[in-house]
Amino acid sequence: MTAIVWFRRDLRLHDHVALHAAMLTDDPIIPVYIVEESLCRSAVVGDKRLHAHFAAIASLCDAWAQLGGRLLIRHGSPQQVLCQLVQETGADKLFFNRDYTPEARMRDELVSEVLSSHGVFVHTCKDLVLHEPGEIMTKQRTPYAVFTPYRRVWQTLPKDRPFPQPTTVNLFDRLKELASETVPTVEAFGRKRPIGTEWEMEQFGERAARKRLQQFLDEDIYTYKEKRDMPGVNATSRLSFALNAGTLSIRTVYHSVQEVLASAQGEQVASIEAFLTELIWREFYQQVLYFHPHTTDHAYLPQFETVAWENRKDFFTHWCQGETGYPIVDAAMKQLNETGWMHNRLRMITASFLTKDLLVDWRWGMAYFAQQLIDFDEAANIGGWQWSASTGTDAQPYFRIFNPVTQGEKFDPDGAFVKKYLPVLREVPLQYIHKPWDMPEHIQEQAGCKIGFDYPIPCVDHAQRRKLAMALFQEAKDRHAKT
Numbered sequence: 001m002t003a004i005v006w007f008r009r010d011l012r013l014h015d016h017v018a019l020h021a022a023m024l025t026d027d028p029i030i031p032v033y034i035v036e037e038s039l040c041r042s043a044v045v046g047d048k049r050l051h052a053h054f055a056a057i058a059s060l061c062d063a064w065a066q067l068g069g070r071l072l073i074r075h076g077s078p079q080q081v082l083c084q085l086v087q088e089t090g091a092d093k094l095f096f097n098r099d100y101t102p103e104a105r106m107r108d109e110l111v112s113e114v115l116s117s118h119g120v121f122v123h124t125c126k127d128l129v130l131h132e133p134g135e136i137m138t139k140q141r142t143p144y145a146v147f148t149p150y151r152r153v154w155q156t157l158p159k160d161r162p163f164p165q166p167t168t169v170n171l172f173d174r175l176k177e178l179a180s181e182t183v184p185t186v187e188a189f190g191r192k193r194p195i196g197t198e199w200e201m202e203q204f205g206e207r208a209a210r211k212r213l214q215q216f217l218d219e220d221i222y223t224y225k226e227k228r229d230m231p232g233v234n235a236t237s238r239l240s241f242a243l244n245a246g247t248l249s250i251r252t253v254y255h256s257v258q259e260v261l262a263s264a265q266g267e268q269v270a271s272i273e274a275f276l277t278e279l280i281w282r283e284f285y286q287q288v289l290y291f292h293p294h295t296t297d298h299a300y301l302p303q304f305e306t307v308a309w310e311n312r313k314d315f316f317t318h319w320c321q322g323e324t325g326y327p328i329v330d331a332a333m334k335q336l337n338e339t340g341w342m343h344n345r346l347r348m349i350t351a352s353f354l355t356k357d358l359l360v361d362w363r364w365g366m367a368y369f370a371q372q373l374i375d376f377d378e379a380a381n382i383g384g385w386q387w388s389a390s391t392g393t394d395a396q397p398y399f400r401i402f403n404p405v406t407q408g409e410k411f412d413p414d415g416a417f418v419k420k421y422l423p424v425l426r427e428v429p430l431q432y433i434h435k436p437w438d439m440p441e442h443i444q445e446q447a448g449c450k451i452g453f454d455y456p457i458p459c460v461d462h463a464q465r466r467k468l469a470m471a472l473f474q475e476a477k478d479r480h481a482k483t
């Protein structure tokens with residue numbers, strides 16, 4: 001009797017529910033990761049995102065080696081690879097953690113069907129979230145579409161505790177003889193490896209994730225509420241990659257936060273609770289996507305499905321490259337392009353700007369984020385985009401449109417963030433930092449920043465575009481009402 005444990009977006013050994021369940025059987029274990037080549041070659045996934053994921057796999061390989069084992073790496077379609085492995089080893093059980101996106105569910109259903117038909121017992125586990133889709137429903141047994149009542153129920157439910165890190169695992173005796181590919185690299189897929197110490201492999205593993213969590217719990221969590229909206233201050237947890245690749249377990253995060261909360265006082269309590277609320281948003285969006293799979297490429301709110309987006313390619317290119325002429329938007333896009341991560345406030349500002357100022361379809365922006373973000377998570381990305389575009393569940397109303405100048409002034413008051421990513425604006429006086437086009441000529445000269453030459457003229461006029469956006473949304477709403 002042998003159990004295969006299939007690692008996917010749970011690239012760790014600590015508190016791995018499927019691994020723990022397999023270990024309870026006392027059967028020898030074969031850990032495997034399957035590289036889906038078509039995805040690795042696809043333009044849908046950017047170099048940085050792929051590199052970060054491969055680095056996390058490399059770290060998991062090391063962790064298995066330290067346990068005296070080995071993570072098998074195989075390429076191909078999951079059902080073929082797993083059937084082949086069953087044939088080679090006589091394994092009779094397959095364990096994996098559930099994933100809730102529409103594509104993952106289709107893949108997993110197929111795998112379960114094929115392996116079950118070969119007599120393999122397939123066991124799936126809840127691991128990615130504390131409360132999975134379907135656990136929290138309204139009294140009418142419908143999924144929640146509004147966050148606050150969902151959150152209230154979420155907070156009342158008991159939470160699973162993390163399992164301890166395994167120190168020994170009963171491994172399949174021929175594990176080291178089984179064929180395995182080397183750890184994948186981006187270069188092997190014709191991609192460019194990002195350069196710099198922040199891209200070193202160990203930055204993306206389980207150990208780095210735990211260290212990051214500890215650093216956050218030691219300090220920034222206490223001021224999270226006050227500073228979380230300030231992109232110039234590194235005050236959020238930066239745990240999104242770890243939570244999405246699974247180098248950190250959500251139970252570990254949740255219970256560590258609870259420990260800190262138990263001894264917190266005054267304002268600290270509100271700050272820690274604000275952080276916990278973000279973890280609930282993560283689960284809220286998982287269930288929205290699970291119950292509304294059409295939201296991958298359709299508006300959740302049908303009245304906004306037919307907004308007449310202008311979809312100008314030149315505007316979209318300006319946005320992607322951070323050359324719109326609005327500093328907070330441009331600096332944010334540079335942050336994304338350079339680091340593969342963007343601060344949450346900036347994700348909201350850039351998404352709002354693309355949809356409401358440039359009048360480009362939210363699906364274009366969503367796809368660009370999916371390609372560039374190392375912390376890409378389909379449910380959170382769709383949720384964030386549809387919220388910003390006013391097409392989603394519990395979304396920003398369409399007539400509340402972020403002003404990129406006042407957003408910059410409010411959330412980057414000293415211009416530190418803008419100056420970091422747009423060095424050409426470094427000498428621009430503070431009063432103009434979020435609207436450099438207002439600089440008189442002589443100040444442009446003093447600042448070494450000629451507008452239209454060193455830094456672009458705004459590609460649209462916010463006040464005009466705001467009116468146009470509201471009219472287009474209203475038209476779509478009226479059209480829908482007539483159908």
Ligand SMILES: Cc1cc2nc3c(=O)[nH]c(=O)nc-3n(C[C@H](O)[C@H](O)[C@H](O)COP(=O)(O)OP(=O)(O)OC[C@H]3O[C@@H](n4cnc5c(N)ncnc54)[C@H](O)[C@@H]3O)c2cc1C
Pocket residue numbers: 228236237238239240241243244278279281282283285342343344345347348351369373375376377378380381382383384385388
């Ligand atoms: C347009 C848009 C696109 C987004 N795309 C993604 C994405 O692809 N992947 C992703 O993980 N998050 C996404 N988010 C949510 C959020 O911006 C990131 O989770 C957050 O910026 C990650 O940084 P952090 O870990 O420091 O967050 P923290 O503020 O420290 O939050 C802690 C954790 O809570 C979760 N979280 C926080 N905010 C949200 C949120 N609004 N929705 C869901 N979960 C949240 C994340 O897991 C995060 O790591 C998106 C938001 C918007 C507006």
